[in-house]
Amino acid sequence: MRIFVTGGAGFIGSALVRHLIENTGHEVLNFDKLTYAGTLTTVEAVAGSDRYRFVQGDICDADAVHAAIAGFRPDIVTHLAAESHVDRSIDGPGAFVQTNVVGTYTMLAEARAYWQGIADSERQAFRFHHISTDEVYGSLGDTGLFTEDTPYDPRSPYSASKAGSDHLVSAWGHTYGLPVLVTNCSNNYGPYHFPEKLIPLMIAKALAGDPLPVYGKGDQVRDWLYVEDHVRALQAVFERGRPGRTYNVGGNNEKQNITVVHTICAILDRVRPRTDGGSYADQIISVADRPGHDKRYAIDATRIRDELGWEPRETFETGVEKTVRWYLDHEDWWRPLVAAKATERRGVA
Numbered sequence: 463m464r465i466f467v468t469g470g471a472g473f474i475g476s477a478l479v480r481h482l483i484e485n486t487g488h489e490v491l492n493f494d495k496l497t498y499a500g501t502l503t504t505v506e507a508v509a510g511s512d513r514y515r516f517v518q519g520d521i522c523d524a525d526a527v528h529a530a531i532a533g534f535r536p537d538i539v540t541h542l543a544a545e546s547h548v549d550r551s552i553d554g555p556g557a558f559v560q561t562n563v564v565g566t567y568t569m570l571a572e573a574r575a576y577w578q579g580i581a582d583s584e585r586q587a588f589r590f591h592h593i594s595t596d597e598v599y600g601s602l603g604d605t606g607l608f609t610e611d612t613p614y615d616p617r618s619p620y621s622a623s624k625a626g627s628d629h630l631v632s633a634w635g636h637t638y639g640l641p642v643l644v645t646n647c648s649n650n651y652g653p654y655h656f657p658e659k660l661i662p663l664m665i666a667k668a669l670a671g672d673p674l675p676v677y678g679k680g681d682q683v684r685d686w687l688y689v690e691d692h693v694r695a696l697q698a699v700f701e702r703g704r705p706g707r708t709y710n711v712g713g714n715n716e717k718q719n720i721t722v723v724h725t726i727c728a729i730l731d732r733v734r735p736r737t738d739g740g741s742y743a744d745q746i747i748s749v750a751d752r753p754g755h756d757k758r759y760a761i762d763a764t765r766i767r768d769e770l771g772w773e774p775r776e777t778f779e780t781g782v783e784k785t786v787r788w789y790l791d792h793e794d795w796w797r798p799l800v801a802a803k804a805t806e807r808r809g810v811a
C-alpha cells in the first residue's frame with residue numbers, strides 16, 4: 463500500500479517510517495514541515511529506499527497538501543504532524559490551535575476531496591488514521607484506567623487542541639462517511655526522542671553533570687509505551703482496524719516520574735559511571751510543578767489486544783535500558799539539539 467505519513471520526521475512519525483520501510487513492503491511519503499521538532503536525520507537509515515520519498519510542507523497549507531496527496535495517491539493517510547510539547551503549549555498556545563486543529567481540518571478536507579474522486583474499490587479500502595493522545599481524557603485519581611468510552615476532559619492547551627482534532631476526525635467520519643480511525647496512546651519513549659521530553663532530557667542533563675529537575679514531588683504517573691511497540695500498533699490499526707473506531711494504545715507500564723528518573727540514573731551508574739564515584743541520582747532536584755499538571759494517566763488497551771491482537775513487547779525496564787544505551791551511542795544526534803537550548807525549562811506560566 464501507499465502510506466502518506468504526516469510528521470514523519472518527528473519522534474513517533476520517524477519510527478513509523480523506519481518500521482514501514484524496514485519491515486513491510488509498503489511505500490511511504492513523509493510529509494513534514496521540519497519545525498524545530500523535526501529533522502531528517504531521524505529517517506536517514508531508510509532515505510535511500512526506492513519505496514520512500516519526502517515532501518517538505520505544512521499541513522495547514524491546503525495547496526501543498528493537495529499536491530502531495532494527488533501526486534502520491536495514498537491508500538492510507540496516517541496523521542501524526544502536530545505541536546506536541548505540553549510545556550510549549552503553556553507558553554504559546556496559538557501554534558497548537560493552528561497546527562493541531564486547523565492543520566487536522568486541512569488534512570481532513572484534502573483527504574476527503576481525494577477520497578471522493580477515486581474508484582469505488584479504492585474508496586472502500588482508504589483509511590484516514592489520526593494519531594492522538596490519552597491526555598484528551600484528562601487526569602485520573604489513584605485508580606481506574608482510560609477506556610475508549612472515557613469522556614473527554616482535556617486540561618492543557620496541548621490536550622485541548624488534540625481533543626479538538628479528534629472531534630473533527632470523528633465528525634468527518636459521521637458526516638461525510640470518510641473511513642477514519644483514531645488511536646489515543648500514552649507517553650512514548652525510545653530512540654530519536656527530542657531532548658526536551660522527560661527521558662532524553664534526564665539522560666542529557668545527567669551526562670552533563672547538571673541538576674535533574676523533577677516537577678514537584680515527581681509523583682505524577684504516566685503509562686510508558688516503547689515507540690517501536692507503538693508503531694506496530696499503528697500498523698495493526700490502519701491495516702485491520704474497523705473504520706469509525708477508536709483504539710487506546712498503552713504500555714501496561716505505569717510509573718511515577720521520580721521512579722523513571724531513578725531508573726535512568728541506576729542504568730547510567732552501571733553503564734557510564736560518574737568519574738567522581740558519585741551516583742547520578744545525587745543530581746536530582748525538585749522544581750516548581752507545571753501549572754495544571756495532570757496527576758495520572760493510565761490506559762486500558764484491551765480493545766486493541768482483543769480485536770487486533772496487538773500487545774507491547776517491551777516492559778519499561780527493557781525499553782528504558784535500550785533507550786539509555788541508544789542515547790549513549792548516538793550523542794552525535796542529540797548533542798547539537800541540546801546545544802541549541804532544547805533542554806531549557808518552558809511552560810512555567
Ligand code: NAD
Nearest residue numbers: 469471472473474495496497499500520521543544595650
Ligand atoms: P514530535 O514533536 O516529535 O514530531 C512532530 C512532527 O510534526 C515534527 O517532525 C514536525 O516537524 C512536524 N510538524 C509540526 N507541525 C507541522 C506542520 N504544521 N506541518 C507539517 N509537519 C509539522 O511529535 P511526536 O512525539 O512524534 O508525536 C507525534 C504524534 O503523536 C502527535 O500528533 C502527538 O500529539 C501524538 N502523541 C505523542 C505522544 C508522545 O509521547 N510523544 C503521545 C501521544 C500522542
